[in-house]
Amino acid sequence: xxxxxxxxxxxxxxxxxxxxxxxxxxxxxxxxxxxxxxxxxxxxxxxxxxxxxxxxxxxxxxxxxxxxxxxxxxxxxxxxxxxxxxxxxxxxxxxxxxxxxxxxxxxxxxxxxxxxxxxxxxxxxxxxxxxxxxxxxxxxxxxxxxxxxxxxxxxxxxxxxxxxxxxxxxxxxxxxxxxxxxxxxxxxxxxxxxxxxxxxxxxxxxxxxxxxxxxxxxxxxxxxxxxxxxxxxxxxxxxxxxxxxxxxxxxxxxxxxxxxxxxxxxxxxxxxxxxxxxxxxxxxxxxxxxxxxxxxxxxxxxxxxxxxxxxxxxxxxxxxxxxxxxxxxxxx
Ligand code: KG4
Ligand code: ZN
Numbered sequence: 303x304x305x306x307x308x309x310x311x312x313x314x315x316x317x318x319x320x321x322x323x324x325x326x327x328x329x330x331x332x333x334x335x336x337x338x339x340x341x342x343x344x345x346x347x348x349x350x351x352x353x354x355x356x357x358x359x360x361x362x363x364x365x366x367x368x369x370x371x372x373x374x375x376x377x378x379x380x381x382x383x384x385x386x387x388x389x390x391x392x393x394x395x396x397x398x399x400x401x402x403x404x405x406x407x408x409x410x411x412x413x414x415x416x417x418x419x420x421x422x423x424x425x426x427x428x429x430x431x432x433x434x435x436x437x438x439x440x441x442x443x444x445x446x447x448x449x450x451x452x453x454x455x456x457x458x459x460x461x462x463x464x465x466x467x468x469x470x471x472x473x474x475x476x477x478x479x480x481x482x483x484x485x486x487x488x489x490x491x492x493x494x495x496x497x498x499x500x501x502x503x504x505x506x507x508x509x510x511x512x513x514x515x516x517x518x519x520x521x522x523x524x525x526x527x528x529x530x531x532x533x534x535x536x537x538x539x540x541x542x543x544x545x546x547x548x549x550x551x552x553x554x555x556x557x558x559x560x561x562x563x564x565x566x567x568x569x570x571x572x573x574x575x576x577x578x579x580x581x582x583x584x585x586x587x588x589x590x591x592x593x594x595x596x597x598x599x600x601x602x603x604x605x606x607x608x609x610x611x612x613x614x615x616x617x618x619x620x621x622x623x624x625x626x627x628x629x630x631x632x633x634x
Contacts, residue, residue, distance in 0.1 A: 431570055485578050
């Protein structure tokens with residue numbers, strides 16, 4: 303079964319063609335960094351306009367790269383949430399329209415579940431396992447009983463980890479999206495230079511808190527008044543040390559809580575932050591059964607949507623035209 307995947311939850315327009323949940327024939331992503339970097343974050347209205355402009359040309363490009371025609375597509379899978387309402391609607395309306403025009407079924411899938419599926423895409427996962435979602439919008443530990451069945455073990459009580467990376471990057475004067483920039487800067491810094499720690503939540507050992515850590519970075523950078531207008535008190539080398547110390551604090555917290563939750567069970571990670579090589583090294587050092595998304599499948603993409611789509615279709619059948627976008631929705 304050949305599935306066309308559509309992803310427009312936020313600021314990437316992505317289209318993929320995946321066979322039987324596994325074999326990727328095309329995986330095209332149009333980043334909108336050029337638009338949003340000026341604003342230091344995603345500008346929703348501009349994200350929508352770009353999605354509208356490029357979604358159909360991108361579908362043609364994916365078909366061309368896959369050397370397939372629309373008559374080869376058996377199913378359409380679209381991310382129906384969570385995400386930005388306007389952005390979701392563009393993907394969903396495109397999926398519904400093509401489903402009618404091409405006379406093939408379509409299904410809506412959950413974007414966060416798809417991030418987890420990305421690490422399961424190339425093999426039959428050994429379940430139950432522990433899933434870890436580390437993205438710009440989510441930070442959660444889940445028990446994966448089977449595809450489609452999850453139980454929440456812990457989540458962030460404030461910022462998502464990717465959001466914390468983006469905010470720290472902005473404090474350090476680095477462009478958006480900040481995660482990759484912090485990773486690069488941290489390479490030349492000393493991770494023990496600043497005594498930073500992520501937060502803990504009383505009575506909930508598997509919950510996360512990153513907002514205090516972020517504020518601490520601000521204090522180190524601008525002094526105790528912490529005013530963003532105050533001049534930086536650190537030189538370039540010290541800023542690299544601060545980036546490395548922040549990264550270490552955030553990731554050692556993720557690793558220790560994940561190992562506690564997993565208790566020897568396999569671990570599946572997904573979301574943009576899993577592109578970070580330092581994080582992957584820390585888990586490698588822990589010598590556990592850890593699974594990562596393949597290259598190109600950590601950040602938002604449509605291959606994970608198309609891959610998961612076939613499983614959703616087999617379990618629930620096609621969706622109707624009444625299906626609505628869900629800006630907020632969870633899988634647990
Ligand atoms: O999964 P994703 O593409 O979008 C959401 O669903 O949110 O994740 C984007 C997030 C951003 O916050 C970005 O800064 C972060 O992932 N990110 C990284 C890295 N690459 C992307 N964070 C740390 N290190 C990276 N290399
Ligand atoms: Zn995402």
